[in-house]
Each structure stands twice: as C-alpha cells, then as structure tokens.
Amino acid sequence: MAVKTYLQAISDGLRDEMRRDPRVFLLGEDIGVYGGAFKVTQGFQAEFGEDRVIDSPLSETAIVGACTGAALMGMRPVCEMQFSDFISCAFDQLTTVAAKQHYRVGTPVPIVVRLPSGGGFSGGPFHSQNPEGYFAHCPGLKIVVPATPADAKGLLVQAIRDPNPVLYFEHKHLYRRIKGEVPEGEHAVEFGKARIHQAGDDLTVITYGAMVYTAEEAAARAAEQDGTSVEIIDLRTLVPWDTEAVLASVAKTGKVIVLHEDTRTSGFGAEIAATIAEHAFEQLDAPVVRISPPDTPVPFSPSLEKAFLPQVEDVAAAIQQLSAY
Amino acid sequence: MTTGTIVDVVMPQMGVSVSEGTITRWTKQVGERIEADETIVEISTDKVDTEVPSPASGVVRELLAAEGETVPVNTRIAVIDTAGDAAGTPAAAPEPPAAEQPAAPEPAPEAVVEETRAPAPSPAAAAPAPAAPPANGGGDQSGRAFISPVVARMLSEHSLDVSQIPGTGRGGRVTKKDVQNFIEGGAPAAAPTAPPVHDIPHFAPPTPEPAAEPAAPAAAQAAPAPDATKVPGTVVADDDVEVYQFNTIRKVIARHMRHSIDTAAHVTTVIEVDMTGVVNLRRKFKPIYQQRHNVNLTYLPFIARATIDAIGAWPWVNAEVQGETALIKKHVNMGMAVAIDDAKGLLVPVIHRAEEMNLVGLSRAVSEMAEKARTKTLTPDEMSGGSFTITNPGVFGVLMGTPIIPEGQVAILDVEAIVKRPVVVTDKHGNDSIAIRHMMFLCLSYDHRLVDGAYAAQFLAQVKSSLESWDEQAFGL
Numbered sequence: 103m104a105v106k107t108y109l110q111a112i113s114d115g116l117r118d119e120m121r122r123d124p125r126v127f128l129l130g131e132d133i134g135v136y137g138g139a140f141k142v143t144q145g146f147q148a149e150f151g152e153d154r155v156i157d158s159p160l161s162e163t164a165i166v167g168a169c170t171g172a173a174l175m176g177m178r179p180v181c182e183m184q185f186s187d188f189i190s191c192a193f194d195q196l197t198t199v200a201a202k203q204h205y206r207v208g209t210p211v212p213i214v215v216r217l218p219s220g221g222g223f224s225g226g227p228f229h230s231q232n233p234e235g236y237f238a239h240c241p242g243l244k245i246v247v248p249a250t251p252a253d254a255k256g257l258l259v260q261a262i263r264d265p266n267p268v269l270y271f272e273h274k275h276l277y278r279r280i281k282g283e284v285p286e287g288e289h290a291v292e293f294g295k296a297r298i299h300q301a302g303d304d305l306t307v308i309t310y311g312a313m314v315y316t317a318e319e320a321a322a323r324a325a326e327q328d329g330t331s332v333e334i335i336d337l338r339t340l341v342p343w344d345t346e347a348v349l350a351s352v353a354k355t356g357k358v359i360v361l362h363e364d365t366r367t368s369g370f371g372a373e374i375a376a377t378i379a380e381h382a383f384e385q386l387d388a389p390v391v392r393i394s395p396p397d398t399p400v401p402f403s404p405s406l407e408k409a410f411l412p413q414v415e416d417v418a419a420a421i422q423q424l425s426a427y
Numbered sequence: 428m429t430t431g432t433i434v435d436v437v438m439p440q441m442g443v444s445v446s447e448g449t450i451t452r453w454t455k456q457v458g459e460r461i462e463a464d465e466t467i468v469e470i471s472t473d474k475v476d477t478e479v480p481s482p483a484s485g486v487v488r489e490l491l492a493a494e495g496e497t498v499p500v501n502t503r504i505a506v507i508d509t510a511g512d513a514a515g516t517p518a519a520a521p522e523p524p525a526a527e528q529p530a531a532p533e534p535a536p537e538a539v540v541e542e543t544r545a546p547a548p549s550p551a552a553a554a555p556a557p558a559a560p561p562a563n564g565g566g567d568q569s570g571r572a573f574i575s576p577v578v579a580r581m582l583s584e585h586s587l588d589v590s591q592i593p594g595t596g597r598g599g600r601v602t603k604k605d606v607q608n609f610i611e612g613g614a615p616a617a618a619p620t621a622p623p624v625h626d627i628p629h630f631a632p633p634t635p636e637p638a639a640e641p642a643a644p645a646a647a648q649a650a651p652a653p654d655a656t657k658v659p660g661t662v663v664a665d666d667d668v669e670v671y672q673f674n675t676i677r678k679v680i681a682r683h684m685r686h687s688i689d690t691a692a693h694v695t696t697v698i699e700v701d702m703t704g705v706v707n708l709r710r711k712f713k714p715i716y717q718q719r720h721n722v723n724l725t726y727l728p729f730i731a732r733a734t735i736d737a738i739g740a741w742p743w744v745n746a747e748v749q750g751e752t753a754l755i756k757k758h759v760n761m762g763m764a765v766a767i768d769d770a771k772g773l774l775v776p777v778i779h780r781a782e783e784m785n786l787v788g789l790s791r792a793v794s795e796m797a798e799k800a801r802t803k804t805l806t807p808d809e810m811s812g813g814s815f816t817i818t819n820p821g822v823f824g825v826l827m828g829t830p831i832i833p834e835g836q837v838a839i840l841d842v843e844a845i846v847k848r849p850v851v852v853t854d855k856h857g858n859d860s861i862a863i864r865h866m867m868f869l870c871l872s873y874d875h876r877l878v879d880g881a882y883a884a885q886f887l888a889q890v891k892s893s894l895e896s897w898d899e900q901a902f903g904l
Contacts, residue, residue, distance in 0.1 A: 356577045356603045384580040387603035427597050 103283040108276040111251035111284045112216075113142050115258035116180065118287070120150055123178060126262060127154040129165055130182030130216075139184045140218055140277060162191035169213040170200045170267075178262055179213050186217035186271060187231045200267040201242030210265040214258070220273040220312055220363055221411055226402035232311070232364040237269050238340050238373070244268040244293060245340040249314040251282040253338055256291030263290065273312040280315070296344035298351075302333035305357035305424055308348055308374055310337040313361045313412065320417035330425045340370050348374065349382050356387030357424050361412060366394040388427040391420055432510035434483040438492075440500045441472045448472040449497040450504065455487045467505060485509035573600055581606045586803065588674050676772045683834050691748070691837070692875035695829040698887040700894050702845050702865040705729050708897055720787050727763075727819060728789040730842055730869075733893035735759050735782050738815065741886035743878055744838040744871075745815045753837075753877050758782060762813030762833060763793060765800035774800040775833065777813040817842060821867065830872045837877050840890075841870035 106114065120126045127150075128143060134157040137144030147155040158165050162183060169179035183189050189196070192215075200211045221230030237243050244266050248254040254272065261268040299314055300321065307317040314336045321332035333351055337343050352358055358378060360371035375390040395410045438448045451469040455461050466478040467487070489506040492498050574582070574589055578601055582589055585606075592609045594601035673681065709724055716724040738745045738759055747754045761781040765774050776796035778784070784792060799805045816833050821844040828841045845867045852862045869890060873883050 356575075384576045387575045387577045427600070427602070 103285055105281050106251050106284045107278050108248075108251045108254050108272070108280045108282075109140065109142060109278055111254040111282075112258055112272055113144075114284065115255035115262075115289075116143070117146070117149070118255075119178075119180075119259055119262045120146075120154065123262075125176065125178040126180060127156065127172075127177060128180050128182070129156045129158050129169060131158055131160055131165075131184045133157060133182050138182065140274065142182070142216075162188050163195055166192035166195040166200065166213070166215065169215075170195060170203070170211055173200075173211045173213045174203070174209055180216060180262060181213065182216045182218075184218070185225075185229045186219035186233055187228050189215065189217060189233060189269075193236075196237070196243065196267065196269075197240045201240050204266070205242060211267050212262075212265045214261045214268050214270055216258075217269060217271045218274045218277075219271045220275050221400050221407060222275040222312070224402055224404050224407060225274075225400070227399035230400035230407070232271070232362070234269070234271055234340060235364050235369050238370050239368075242267065243341065246270045246293070246338070247310040247340055248272065248338065249276070249280075249299075249311055249336050250297075251280060251284045252289070253291055253297070253336075255284050256289045257293075257338065260290040260293060264293070271311065275312045276315075291338065293339045294342035294344055295338065296347040297336045297338055298347070299334035299336045300332070302331035302355070304331045304355060305359065305421065306333045306335060306348075306351040306355045307359045307361055307417070307421075308335045308337065308351075308371075309361040310340065311363060313363050316412060316414055316417055317359075317361055319414040320421055323414070323418045324421040324425070327422070328425070330421060332421060343374075345377055345381070348378065349385075352378055352382040353385045356385055357427065358386075358388075359391045359393060359417070359420055359424060361393045361417060363411060364394065365397050366392065367397050369394055388424055391424055393417060393420055432485070432508055433488070434485065434507045434509055435503045436467060436479070436482060436505035436507060438470065438498050438500050438502045438504055439479055441470075441477060447497050447499045450492050450494050451476065452494055453490055453505075454478075455481075457487050457490055459487050461485065461487055461507065467507075481507060483507050483509050573598075575600075575603065577603045578606055581610075582675070585610055586675055588672065588678075590672060674772075676768075676774070680773055684831050687831050687834050690834075691832050693829070693832065693872055694875045694880065694883070695841075695870055695872045696880065696883050696887060697827060697868050697870045698884075698891050700867045700869055700891045701850070702726070702867045702894060704897050705894055706845065706865045708899060716787070716790065720791070722787065722790040723794055724786075724790055725793070726845065727793050727817070727842070728786050729894065729897065730840075730890075731761060731778075731781065731789050731793070731817060732786055733890045733897075734815070734817065734840055735761070736893055737886050737889040739782070740889055741882060743882060744873060744886050746837045746877060747814070747835050748837060748874060748877050756814040758814065760812050760814040762816035762836070762839075763796055764816060764818035765797050767801055767803070774803075774805065774810065775813060775816060776800050776805050776809050777811065779812060816840070821845065827868055828870055830870070832872050832874055837874040838883070839872050841872065843868040843870065 116128070120128075128146065130138070130143075132139060133143045134147040134152065134155045136157075137146070143155060158168070158181075165181045165183075169181045172179045183192070196215070200213060203209055203211045217233075219232050219234075221232075223230075234245050234247060238245050244261070244264060246257045246261055246268055248257045248270075254276075258270060261270050299318065302321070307321065309317050314334065317332075317334045321330075321334060324330040324332055333355060335347060335351055337348075358375075360374045362369055362371050364370065366372075369392075371392045371394055375392060378386070378390055393412050393416060395412065398410065401407045401410050441448065448470045449472070451471045453468050454466050455468075461467055461481045461484065463482065463484045464480040467481040468479045470477060470479055485507040487505060488508045490504070491506070492502070492504045498504060578589070581587070581603065587606070587609070589601055592601045592605050594605055596602040596605070705726065709726065709729070713724045716722055742755050743753070745756045745759055747756070758780045759782045761778040762775045763778060765776060766772070767774055776799060778789070778792045778796060781789065781792070796805070796809065799809065813833060813836060815836060816839040818828075818830050818839060819842040820828055821842045824844045826843050826846075828843070830839045830841045832839050845865050847863050848866045849861050850864045850866060851859050852864065853859050869887060871883055871887055
C-alpha cells in the first residue's frame with residue numbers, strides 16, 4: 103500500500119468513484135479551474151471536464167439545493183463547502199429538504215457534502231468551526247468524521263455510495279500533516295463501526311477527527327509517566343455511531359474521557375456521555391469526563407486559539423486525574 | 428496569630444432535638460490549607476451523619492476535639508486562620524488530638540488502622556508543603572465512602588464488604604481495580620492494609636491469612652486510607668478475641684431482624700402434630716419419587732403443602748401490614764430459610780406461586796432453591812417477594828422456637844424435629860392406649876397487629892389436621 107496524505111486520500115477516493123460511476127459529479131466554489139481552496143480537486147476538471155467538475159456561484163444554498171435536485175434525478179452529486187463554517191447558509195436545504203425528502207416522499211437523496219473543518223491555524227471564528235453537532239441532531243443526515251488517510255478514502259467512497267445525504271467532515275489540520283497507508287483501488291469503510299486507535303486497560307478516550315492525534319500524544323505521555331494504559335476509540339462516523347464498541351470499552355476500563363473539538367454544550371460528546379450513563383452506569387468507576395473547547399467562538403489570536411482548543415497537556419492532565427480517581 | 432483573622436468552627440446543630448455530636452473524622456489536619464465550604468470534619472449525631480463545611484478559607488490552626496470525642500452543640504472544635512498560609516507560621520505547635528482519644532491505649536497491631544491518619548505530632552505540621560494533599564486528588568479524604576457504580580455491582584456480585592478492601596483511589600476510595608485485585612487475591616499495590624478478619628468463608632483471599640500484621644510505621648505514612656466505615660469506638664483486638672466485621676449478609680440480617688422486632692407485634696403459638704402417617708408415606712414413596720421424578724422426598728414439601736392448603740382457608744397469615752392497612756396476598760410465595768456458610772449466614776429463597784405446585788413440584792423447588800442458596804446463585808427475584816416463610820431448624824433436633832417474622836410478612840412457621848414419643852391414642856371405639864408415635868411441634872410466630880390468637884390457632888389446627896390425615900390417593904403421583 104502506498105503512503106499518502108489525508109488530502110491525497112480524499113482526492114483518490116473522489117477520483118476513483120468518478121471513474122467508476124458516471125453519475126458522480128462535483129459542485130463547489132473554485133473547485134474546477136482553481137482546483138479547490140485546498141487543492142483537493144486539482145486536475146479534476148482536466149480529467150472529467152466542466153460538466154462533471156462545476157464551479158458554482160457563491161451560494162451554498164444553491165449548491166446544496168442543486169445537488170438535492172440532481173440526486174432526485176438519479177445523479178450522485180458531491181459538493182464542497184469551501185469551509186465547513188459556510189454550511190449554515192445551506193442549513194435549510196439540508197435539514198428541511200434533503201434530510202426529510204425520503205421520509206416525506208420516499209425518494210432518496212444520495213448527496214455528499216464535503217466540509218473542510220476544524221481549527222488550529224488561526225483561521226478565526228468563520229474558518230475554524232466544527233459544526234457537526236447541529237447536523238447530528240437532525241434526523242435524516244449521516245455524519246462522517248475520518249481521522250486517518252485510509253478512512254478518509256474509505257468513508258468518502260462509502261458516503262458517495264450511501265443513498266442518504268451524508269456530511270463528510272474533513273479536518274483541515276490533518277490535510278497534509280497526517281500520512282498513512284491507503285489501500286489502492288476499491289476501498290470502502292462501513293458506517294457505524296468505530297476503530298480502536300490504540301487498545302488499553304485503564305481508561306478510554308472516545309474521540310474522532312483531529313482529536314484522535316491529540317489523544318494519542320497525551321496517552322503516550324501518560325504511559326511514559328505512570329504506565330497508564332489508555333484505550334483510544336476513533337468513532338469514524340457520528341451518525342450512525344458505534345455504541346456497541348463504546349460500551350464494550352467502558353465495560354473494560356470503567357473510566358471514560360469524551361474528547362472533541364466542537365464546543366461543549368450540546369456537542370456530540372454530551373450524547374456519548376448520556377448514552378454511557380444510561381446503558382453502562384453499572385460499569386462506571388468514575389464520572390464521565392468531557393474535554394472540549396469552551397462555549398465561545400473560535401478565537402483568531404494564536405495564543406487564544408491554543409487556549410480554546412483541547413491541547414495534549416489538557417488531555418494528559420485529565421488522564422492523570424481520572425486515572426488517580 | 429492575629430485575632431482578626433481567626434474563625435472558629437463549632438459543632439453544628441443538626442436538628443432541633445440534637446444536643447451533641449461526635450467527631451467521626453477530621454479531613455484536614457493542623458497546618459493544612461482549607462477552602463471555604465470544603466469539608467473539614469465528618470460528624471455523627473443521633474439524627475444524621477454528615478460532613479461539616481469550613482466556614483472560611485485559610486489554614487487549620489487548631490483541632491480542639493479528637494476523633495471519637497462527643498461534644499455539645501456549639502462547642503468550638505477547630506480554629507481556622509484566614510490570614511495564614513500553610514507554610515508560613517510555624518507556630519502551630521498543635522497538640523495531637525489523637526492523644527486524647529481513649530481508645531487504643533497502646534498500639535495494638537491490627538484494628539488501629541484508622542488512627543494512623545491522625546496528625547503525626549508536630550514536625551510534619553511545622554513544614555507542611557501546601558501541595559501535599561492534592562497529590563492524591565485534592566485532599567478530600569471523604570472519597571473513601573464513595574462507591575462507584577461498577578464497584579457497587581462487583582461488591583454485590585461477589586458478596587463483598589467494601590470496608591474489607593484497601594482503597595488506592597482518590598481519598599482512599601476503593602476503585603474497580605482494587606476490587607479486582609482483592610478478588611484475585613492480590614494485595615493492593617500501594618497500601619497493604621491486611622483485612623483483619625476474612626468474614627466470607629467461601630471467599631478467603633489466599634494471601635495474608637496467618638500473621639499479616641501491617642507494620643505500624645508503614646501504616647503511619649500517608650498512604651493507607653482511614654477506614655471511614657468504622658465508627659469512632661475503635662475495636663481493639665487482643666489474644667482472647669477474634670474480631671468479626673459484619674459481612675453484607677450479616678448486616679442485612681441484622682437490620683431486618685431488628686426492624687421486624689421493632690414493628691411487628693410478635694406472638695408465637697405451638698401445636699403438636701402426629702407425623703406417623705407422613706413418616707410412613709414418605710418411607711414408602713421416597714424411592715418411587717427418586718426413580719420416577721428424580722427428586723429427594725423430604726418432610727418439608729408435605730408440611731409446605733399442608734401449610735399452603737391451610738392458607739387457602741386462613742388467608743390473613745399470608746399478608747403484609749402497612750401502617751393500618753393489610754395487604755392479603757392472593758398467591759403463596761413461600762420463603763424458605765436456608766442456612767449457609769456453616770450456619771453463619773442465612774438466605775431465604777422464595778418459591779413463587781407455591782399454591783400451584785403439587786408435592787413433586789414442591790419437592791423439586793425446595794431442593795433447587797436450597798442448592799442455589801448454598802452455592803449463592805440465587806437471583807434477586809428468587810430472594811424477594813415472599814409472603815409467608817417456613818424455617819426448618821428441626822433438622823438439628825430442636826423442639827421449639829420463636830422465630831422472628833420476616834419483614835413484609837405477618838407469619839413464619841417453625842418446623843421442629845420429628846421425634847418418637849409415647850402418646851395416648853384413642854381408637855374409633857373410644858378406647859385409649861399408649862402408643863409410640865412420630866411427633867412434631869409446629870411453632871407459628873405471627874404479627875398480632877393483624878392476626879389474633881384464635882385465627883392463628885385455627886390455621887395451625889388445619890395444618891395439623893392435613894398432616895395427620897394425609898391421603899395416599901391425593902399424592903398426585
């Protein structure tokens with residue numbers, strides 16, 4: 103298997119599916135001639151032509167609306183929000199139209215919305231968010247949050263083949279920073295199956311996206327400092343999410359940290375914590391700990407953003423405290 | 428000490444009628460830093476056991492009452508210096524409160540574990556590192572009493588008593604790992620305080636039985652958690668006494684028995700039954716039952732069946748009293764007392780809807796429940812919901828007893844030994860003669876709040892009559 107960046111893996115997945123299935127086409131701002139703000143679709147227009155790699159006007163409502171219509175006509179559109187933050191403009195098209203179409207009429211809406219998300223590079227409050235929480239709350243949408251290059255490809259392929267609207271959150275901070283082996287050719291990853299990023303006995307960190315790596319570094323420190331053995335679960339998809347894997351790990355360790363980069367209140371971590379309290383109460387040896395940014399916009403100032411985002415030190419300290427509980 | 432910064436901690440008034448309180452445990456020692464509202468002491472009164480929050484932030488300057496000491500409400504028990512910082516004023520020179528404690532005059536090897544946390548006389552207090560307690564979780568020592576859900580479940584599944592398990596978690600809390608280690612027989616890594624007595628016979632951890640005296644000085648180091656589950660009057664073991672800490676079953680029995688005595692109006696009535704007919708029947712059918720039904724036919728199913736039939740006619744003995752209401756139960760859920768752990772414990776499995784069973788079914792249920800009780804595999808459902816209980820100490824040869832009625836029921840039948848006795852029998856022509864018969868007493872304890880003597884007597888008379896006239900045809904074979 104070839105080693106690729108997270109970004110290359112996304113490109114590969116898109117390209118493979120476009121070659122495999124003529125119904126797949128792309129729509130988004132500056133994705134054609136320019137190759138996309140992050141160059142995910144660089145060279146795509148040359149290979150697939152202007153009809154399948156379409157530069158759209160600056161209207162997220164129009165992009166998602168057009169995709170929904172095309173999907174109803176039998177196409178498999180994949181659209182890109184230049185930054186996931188901009189998806190709020192398409193909120194109504196997604197939550198009212200796309201998410202409820204199958205329920206109301208029985209016609210599926212197989213669209214994928216690619217969402218470059220996350221902070222860590224001073225993008226400020228409009229270019230750094232992780233808005234998965236809004237949409238995880240809306241029945242009818244699926245939410246995908248890959249952390250590794252292999253999953254970035256496999257989950258994107260699966261998203262394109264899924265008959266439902268899928269929000270695909272690709273973390274910008276991982277684009278070129280994370281490399282890993284990616285299977286060539288056919289590679290799809292099933293939704294709703296978490297991945298044990300690393301196995302451990304003493305406590306469990308449940309997370310997804312870029313925070314998987316924050317957890318990994320913190321766990322390495324904890325192992326070095328006092329031999330604490332941390333299990334890290336990468337959820338991979340939030341809707342559906344793998345309750346079985348989470349509850350099994352809780353039964354094993356009895357201590358849980360839920361970690362995410364979205365803000366705290368009503369973040370997806372709350373759902374995880376509540377599910378654990380409901381179904382694994384008698385397995386708990388300590389309170390479930392949530393680590394997340396505070397309920398504020400993402401700051402622009404680098405030092406403030408660092409304070410905002412969960413850092414390795416924060417997670418390591420929480421691991422130590424929980425381990426000693 | 429500047430007087431303006433001194434705040435007194437007093438024994439609080441816990442309820443209007445409470446006049447005094449006992450210091451259970453100081454959670455802070457002289458020289459330690461404390462924040463307002465943080466627990467400074469655990470106290471125990473007639474009404475409640477509670478934690479007392481500190482009225483101010485500062486440094487504990489004096490502790491004026493020893494653990495175990497009882498003082499009147501509003502007595503000064505501690506002094507907090509709001510200006511001081513922990514490292515600052517070395518003037519503390521605290522008199523160690525433990526010195527006043529009457530218990531443990533000389534350090535008896537075991538059982539004094541809880542004393543070891545008392546302040547080490549002065550030197551330690553003179554230079555207390557401000558960050559000392561947080562090393563193990565913020566210095567809140569009350570964690571010992573907290574039992575996490577998973578620990579609660581494991582304790583229950585293994586019939587363990589938390590006070591027996593050394594805790595290594597925050598504030599000495601017993602963690603899941605501590606329980607796992609204990610079950611696997613391993614000593615805890617950090618704080619080996621050997622449990623003084625293993626009170627669960629089927630579960631004696633193999634390790635430290637014989638002479639595991641915890642080295643006293645080791646215990647004096649900060650690690651071992653004080654045993655907050657023990658109350659002040661420290662138990663001191665000596666050569667003549669073995670200390671037995673109640674296990675969970677014992678505690679439950681103690682609580683229920685006491686409560687039943689305190690609520691039900693106990694009366695016991697005795698009747699004598701001629702069991703000769705049943706003895707003969709059993710002798711005849713025991714091998715047949717064994718062969719045909721694979722059950723061991725004992726006397727108990729006969730007595731249970733006769734009792735159930737009598738309950739049909741006298742249903743008030745199958746009831747529950749709630750205040751001034753009685754709930755007359757429509758099904759006979761027959762509790763059956765079974766001694767376990769070499770008669771040092773007792774479980775009462777319940778045969779639900781026993782009235783629906785014939786002698787075969789009852790025989791099987793009785794032996795299954797007894798087996799499950801002995802192997803401790805009864806489910807909660809199988810131990811609850813009883814409406815009437817039979818206890819059978821007769822197997823040990825005893826002749827009479829006055830059992831305590833189980834909580835939530837109004838009667839318990841005590842089945843005594845069957846013994847051969849010369850008795851006067853009268854034949855159908857009215858001729859008396861002395862014969863050797865198999866005789867047995869049945870003792871019924873009942874709650875006089877609901878059941879009067881005449882009612883109980885007639886119930887017993889019917890049981891007697893059924894047993895004495897057992898019809899072979901009605902055997903249900």
